[in-house]
Amino acid sequence: MSFNSDARGSNRLQNAKNLKQLAEALGLSQTTVSRALNGYPEVKEATRLRVRETARRLNYSPNARAQGLATGRAMAIGHVIPVWSEHEMTNPIFGDFVAGASSCYSKHGYDMVLTRIEVDDEENAYRQLVFSGRIDGIIVQGPRLRDSRISLLKSLGVPFVVHGRSSGIEDNYNWVDVNNKRSFKRATELLLDLGHRRIALLNGLEYLDFALRRRDGYMEALSERGIEPDLELMRSAEMTEHFGHRETRAMLQGTDPPTAVLASSKLSAMGVRRAIEERGLTMGHDVSVVTHDDVISYLADTDDVPVFTATRSSVRDAGRLVAEMLMTIVKKPDVRPRNALLETELVVGQSTGPCLSRRLG
Amino acid sequence: MSFNSDARGSNRLQNAKNLKQLAEALGLSQTTVSRALNGYPEVKEATRLRVRETARRLNYSPNARAQGLATGRAMAIGHVIPVWSEHEMTNPIFGDFVAGASSCYSKHGYDMVLTRIEVDDEENAYRQLVFSGRIDGIIVQGPRLRDSRISLLKSLGVPFVVHGRSSGIEDNYNWVDVNNKRSFKRATELLLDLGHRRIALLNGLEYLDFALRRRDGYMEALSERGIEPDLELMRSAEMTEHFGHRETRAMLQGTDPPTAVLASSKLSAMGVRRAIEERGLTMGHDVSVVTHDDVISYLADTDDVPVFTATRSSVRDAGRLVAEMLMTIVKKPDVRPRNALLETELVVGQSTGPCLSRRLG
DNA sequence: GGTGAAAATCAAACCGCTTTGAATAGGTTT
DNA sequence: AAACCTATTCAAAGCGGTTTGATTTTCACC
Numbered sequence: 001m002s003f004n005s006d007a008r009g010s011n012r013l014q015n016a017k018n019l020k021q022l023a024e025a026l027g028l029s030q031t032t033v034s035r036a037l038n039g040y041p042e043v044k045e046a047t048r049l050r051v052r053e054t055a056r057r058l059n060y061s062p063n064a065r066a067q068g069l070a071t072g073r074a075m076a077i078g079h080v081i082p083v084w085s086e087h088e089m090t091n092p093i094f095g096d097f098v099a100g101a102s103s104c105y106s107k108h109g110y111d112m113v114l115t116r117i118e119v120d121d122e123e124n125a126y127r128q129l130v131f132s133g134r135i136d137g138i139i140v141q142g143p144r145l146r147d148s149r150i151s152l153l154k155s156l157g158v159p160f161v162v163h164g165r166s167s168g169i170e171d172n173y174n175w176v177d178v179n180n181k182r183s184f185k186r187a188t189e190l191l192l193d194l195g196h197r198r199i200a201l202l203n204g205l206e207y208l209d210f211a212l213r214r215r216d217g218y219m220e221a222l223s224e225r226g227i228e229p230d231l232e233l234m235r236s237a238e239m240t241e242h243f244g245h246r247e248t249r250a251m252l253q254g255t256d257p258p259t260a261v262l263a264s265s266k267l268s269a270m271g272v273r274r275a276i277e278e279r280g281l282t283m284g285h286d287v288s289v290v291t292h293d294d295v296i297s298y299l300a301d302t303d304d305v306p307v308f309t310a311t312r313s314s315v316r317d318a319g320r321l322v323a324e325m326l327m328t329i330v331k332k333p334d335v336r337p338r339n340a341l342l343e344t345e346l347v348v349g350q351s352t353g354p355c356l357s358r359r360l361g
Numbered sequence: 362m363s364f365n366s367d368a369r370g371s372n373r374l375q376n377a378k379n380l381k382q383l384a385e386a387l388g389l390s391q392t393t394v395s396r397a398l399n400g401y402p403e404v405k406e407a408t409r410l411r412v413r414e415t416a417r418r419l420n421y422s423p424n425a426r427a428q429g430l431a432t433g434r435a436m437a438i439g440h441v442i443p444v445w446s447e448h449e450m451t452n453p454i455f456g457d458f459v460a461g462a463s464s465c466y467s468k469h470g471y472d473m474v475l476t477r478i479e480v481d482d483e484e485n486a487y488r489q490l491v492f493s494g495r496i497d498g499i500i501v502q503g504p505r506l507r508d509s510r511i512s513l514l515k516s517l518g519v520p521f522v523v524h525g526r527s528s529g530i531e532d533n534y535n536w537v538d539v540n541n542k543r544s545f546k547r548a549t550e551l552l553l554d555l556g557h558r559r560i561a562l563l564n565g566l567e568y569l570d571f572a573l574r575r576r577d578g579y580m581e582a583l584s585e586r587g588i589e590p591d592l593e594l595m596r597s598a599e600m601t602e603h604f605g606h607r608e609t610r611a612m613l614q615g616t617d618p619p620t621a622v623l624a625s626s627k628l629s630a631m632g633v634r635r636a637i638e639e640r641g642l643t644m645g646h647d648v649s650v651v652t653h654d655d656v657i658s659y660l661a662d663t664d665d666v667p668v669f670t671a672t673r674s675s676v677r678d679a680g681r682l683v684a685e686m687l688m689t690i691v692k693k694p695d696v697r698p699r700n701a702l703l704e705t706e707l708v709v710g711q712s713t714g715p716c717l718s719r720r721l722g
Numbered sequence: 723g724g725t726g727a728a729a730a731t732c733a734a735a736c737c738g739c740t741t742t743g744a745a746t747a748g749g750t751t752t
Numbered sequence: 753a754a755a756c757c758t759a760t761t762c763a764a765a766g767c768g769g770t771t772t773g774a775t776t777t778t779c780a781c782c
Contacts, residue, residue, distance in 0.1 A: 017492070018738055027764045034442065034740060044760065060427075064493035065429045069767045074426065076474070076495075081463065089658040095451035098475070102442065106477040113437070113474055114459070116467040131378075132425035133768090134472065162500065237408045238661050241631070267659060270602070278637055297450040298601050298628060306743035379768055390732045395770060405730060427768035430737045494738090 006252040016058035037062070049215045068133060074109040077101075077133035077326060080126070082119050082142065089238055091142070092267055093315045096296050097163070098323055099282065100319025101139065110136075110325050123152055128160045131199045137330045139163060139322055159333055163318060164210055172337040174329060176322045178208050184217030184262065187290045190309070190346065191260045192225055195355035196214040196288060199249055200233040201256035202244055202268050211264065214292075217260060239264050243272025243294045252279055252287075259355045263291040266299050269308055273351070289351040292344070306349035377419035385604040389416055398423070422608045427672025429494060437472040438462075438687060439496035441487070443480050443503065450599055452503070452674045453628055457657050458524070462500065471497075484513055488603050491519045498523060498691045500683055504570045522687045524679060525571055533698040535690060536552065541571050544705040545578030546671040548651045551670070551707065553586055556716035557649060561594040563605055563613055563629050570622045572597065572625065575605055577652075579623060600625050605632025612639055613648075620716050624652040627660050630669055634712070650712040653705070667710035674705040 016022035021261050023030045028051070036043045036051035043051075054060075068074045079098070117125040126149065129135065137159040140149055146168035150258050153160045156171065162175040190200050201218050204211040208341060215234070222229050232254065233249045244263055251258055263269040269291035276283045283289055293301075293310035295317075301307055325338055377383035384394045389412070397404045398410035399488050415421075429435045440459070463473050474496050478486040487510065490496065498520040501510055507529035514521045515534065523536040554703035562579050565572040576595070583590050593615065596608045605624060612619055613636060622629040630652035637644045644650055654662070656678075664670055686699055 019383065019740095031741080031763080032737080032761055034760095038740085047760085057489065059492075061492040063430075063738050064495045065426050066494070066767090067740080068426045069424075069769090071681075076731040083461070083464075084780080090456035092453075092456065094456040094459075095453065098455075099442070099451045102475055102477050103444075111474050111476055114463055114735075115472055116463050127420065129520055131422040133427075135724080136427045137641060177780065237660070240661065242663055243676045244612045274634075298453045298599070299605060302602065302603055335465050349374045380770095381768075391769080392771080393731055398732095401772085403730065409732080418734080427737090428770080429769040430739090431768080434739080618776050 016060040052129040100316035101323040104323035180213040186223035196260040225298035241271040244268030248275035262286040309352040311344040448583040458680040461677035465684035541574040542578035545575040549582035557621040604626040605629030609636035621649040670713040672705040
């Protein structure tokens with residue numbers, strides 16, 4: 001009788017804050033309970049059910065820190081936000097990239113840890129992040145030319161995937177990238193085919209690898225048609241609306257204005273459009289515009305015929321892909337480096353048309 | 362002699378992967394080393410220096426999981442991204458808000474953990490997040506009307522701060538909010554003072570608390586001047602450029618079009634401007650526009666005289682503030698609820714002017 | 723030189739979980 | 753019935769730190 005009431009007493013326990021309490025409530029050892037919850041085969045099915053049910057009833061949820069300490073797995077992926085003291089702009093694609101990646105993580109039961117790292121002591125910060133055991137893998141964003149992070153992470157032996165590539169690094173490593181060069185070459189060729197000869201390039205910051213590749217594609221297309229690139233028409237900065245507006249306005253005021261503009265982001269392209277219309281010109285008629293489109297959700301172009309002619313590649317999908325690659329590597333670290341090169345889709349919209357001055361020339 | 366070479370041998374050790382190895386290399390106990398590193402007073406200053414120096418030399422960095430397990434502090438703050446299955450849009454302010462918050466965390470040595478939570482089993486997910494021990498506090502974003510998360514987190518006993526407020530909740534809790542009602546009332550009054558009577562409101566999603574408060578402010582300003590709100594002029598959706606464009610175009614095509622538009626975000630306002638100019642009208646002359654401006658870095662308006670008349674309030678600053686509040690609460694949990702109500706700055710730009718039809722009427 | 727308080731160091735317990743190796747129960751085989 | 757599997761369950765030893773309570777040093781003072 002007293003045994004019964006004891007048993008009932010422990011069943012009446014409101015919550016199990018740890019394995020020990022749960023095991024006590026069940027009258028089992030921690031070992032068995034742990035195995036039951038983690039799906040090990042050497043536990044009787046009836047027991048497993050009873051354990052699961054009780055765990056649910058007592059609101060038990062395991063302590064991730066302790067789990068991590070015991071298993072060596074943190075169940076979290078690190079994303080690093082590098083901070084240059086001067087330039088505090090957040091990247092407009094940040095939100096969508098993160099959304100894509102985290103949708104993948106949550107599917108696998110992983111969390112995402114965001115860390116700010118001052119670029120000054122990057123090396124030390126990455127080292128600490130890895131040794132802290134907080135994370136099982138790292139995503140590298142915004143790779144630069146000959147980016148030193150790649151060899152650093154390699155030497156630290158932590159699984160990592162780069163979103164983008166780093167020119168000048170011979171070593172192989174895991175990356176997911178858009179074929180930026182090809183994409184911008186095609187876009188330039190489209191404009192050339194329409195008869196445009198004065199094509200401006202509004203590029204992103206050119207110490208970032210993707211911007212360099214885009215410029216390469218642009219230059220290659222021009223030179224294949226025997227056109228000398230005009231430095232006046234090549235501008236580079238952070239890809240804001242303001243940048244697109246400012247530079248386009250300046251160029252349109254010049255003596256030999258461009259008849260077409262190739263923009264690196266939709267935000268910039270919106271600035272380009274504004275500068276064009278401000279001058280009383282019509283985009284797609286007087287001045288053609290092609291832009292890269294990261295398909296950012298809050299800039300979605302939902303019209304039937306898209307406003308902008310664009311090279312499209314969803315950065316959210318890229319985030320998902322990068323994350324998935326990292327997940328497989330984390331779970332099976334011995335695989336050799338994986339790469340994925342995504343092609344963009346060239347979508348023709350209302351912002352491009354034949355060059356008007358062609359007839360004159 | 363052999364003693365010496367032993368000593369040198371242990372000094373030659375490449376790396377100390379844990380406290381034990383570091384302690385061995387130093388010939389000290391783990392206790393002393395731990396205390397030396399954590400700045401406890403009962404350790405000789407000379408010893409502390411020697412420990413620090415050796416730790417640096419051997420690239421020692423403590424394991425955060427173990428530290429967390431031992432101390433009960435995780436040194437991380439959780440941000441939750443709620444996911445409605447239908448609506449997968451990322452919030453444009455996400456990046457800047459996160460940037461602000463994380464700049465605060467990193468100052469305090471904290472990390473940021475992002476978790477996606479399906480709104481279906483929100484309760485369970487929050488509970489797990491708290492009991493996992495991964496985090497010391499939570500930031501609640503995008504509060505809705507009578508948001509259930511607030512009482513849930515309260516009952517879980519985890520420190521949390523809400524970015525925004527939740528109407529209909531009597532209980533006190535920690536929040537940082539912009540005075541949205543007042544801000545939109547003032548903006549509406551400005552337009553009324555300019556003679557506008559047909560003022561459109563392009564609001565955010567009205568199940569979110571901030572949007573409700575903005576509508577309240579708008580309505581109150583109208584009714585104080587005896588103006589009946591026109592439901593045709595009140596639209597609500599996600600604050601995209603497309604939304605601003607679409608709704609403004611529709612309204613301008615109507616029989617009794619608005620002479621002014623109040624927009625909830627700069628992105629929408631850009632769409633409003635486009636629709637106005639598309640019709641051959643001039644913003645600030647034919648149609649006035651006032652917008653809320655979250656001062657998102659990539660939408661910065663860097664002209665001397667700002668393009669848009671706006672109610673300004675930096676969401677990055679808000680992020681920093683929310684994070685700072687949470688930091689103090691986490692470090693001293695017994696304080697009673699704190700609140701911070703931020704006023705916006707009304708900046709008059711080029712997008713507003715007197716109502717032209719006034720003279721006619 | 724002996725004494726006692728203060729200063730510095732240490733051994734061991736603990737945080738909550740996993741996992742190894744041993745033990746027990748239950749059922750077969752001979 | 754003894755011997756031997758096999759299926760379950762368990763006690764205890766980590767994982768890498770912090771912290772308590774005890775122990776040793778150091779040093780001023782009588």
